[in-house]
Amino acid sequence: MSGRSTMQNVNSAFEYCDQLVKDFERVIEHPIVSKSSVYYTGIDLGTAYIVLAVLDENYQPVAGAYRFANVVKDGMVVDYIGAIRIVKELKQELEERLDTELVYAAAALPPGTMALDSGVIKHVVQGAGFEITNLLDEPTAANAVLKIKDGAIVDIGGGTTGITILKDGEVIYVADEPTGGTHFSLVIAGAYKMSFDEAENYKQNPKNHRELTPVVGPVVEKVSSILNRHLRDYQVETIYLVGGTCCLEGIETIIARQTGIPTYKPQNPMFVTPLGIALNCTQEIL
Secondary structure (H helix, E strand, O other), rough: OOOOHHHHHHHHHHHHHHHHHHHHHHHHHHHOOOOOOOOOEEEEOOOOOOEEEEEEEOEEEEEEEEEEEOOOEEEOOHHHHHHHHHHHHHHHHHEEEEEOOOOOOEEEEEEOOHHHHHHHHHHHHHHOOOOOEEEEEEEHHHHHHHHHEEEEEEEEEOOOOOEEEEEEEEEEEEEEEOOOOHHHHHHHHHHHOOHHHHHHHHOOOHHHEEEHHHHHHHHHHHHHHHHHHOOOOOOOOEEEEEEEHHHHHOOOHHHHHHHHOOOOOOOOHHHHHHHHHHHHHOOOOO
């Protein structure tokens, strides 16, 4: 595939993605109180943040909320009661803002962890008062927004890096490694003599990103080495980044340099997966 056609594919994919994310960012601040016959909620239980995305009957964003949380570690729920409490509180907050009851929800897990943690995720969603209608892996959820046919979707979350390789629209390989934003924050905390929470906040401020690039560079290089190991047996011509950790300015440039593969990310990669989860929500209870 030529560089020009690759860029055309990237621009086409990100046009829909970026518009959906912009709409979602808008309704987080100003929910759309509509007369939708049904609402679909996507629940993203991340290591750093829990995000709820609510879509209407036409699968358009109408509301959203997120909260910093420490209930998941390396892609696994470690605080079951805390997870239920936060999801329930966010659910109630959104129900009040929309003046409706939210019934149906979907959730997702890192690739390869379905057998280990799917029951726990399902019980968290149900414990918060939802009917769960779908449970899928995170990169597959992200691709509902990205709509990639060929390439690798790399979801760098707080605790893990999920990798999904697609060929002709079909998933041909998935993997998950325990390296993510938590490791970035630990490095920042050590370098600046901060607490972990202070480092997390410092990392999230875009004004600090340029300064932090050389500090977290070794961790980005480790992520790149993980990608090289998993992608080497496949003809991957493009890497697409999603996940909150990818908000770090310039991360795509380092990964592209380390892997030798053109690497792109949408404008706000943090919200791609929760929106993809919501797009996979239905009214058919699991």
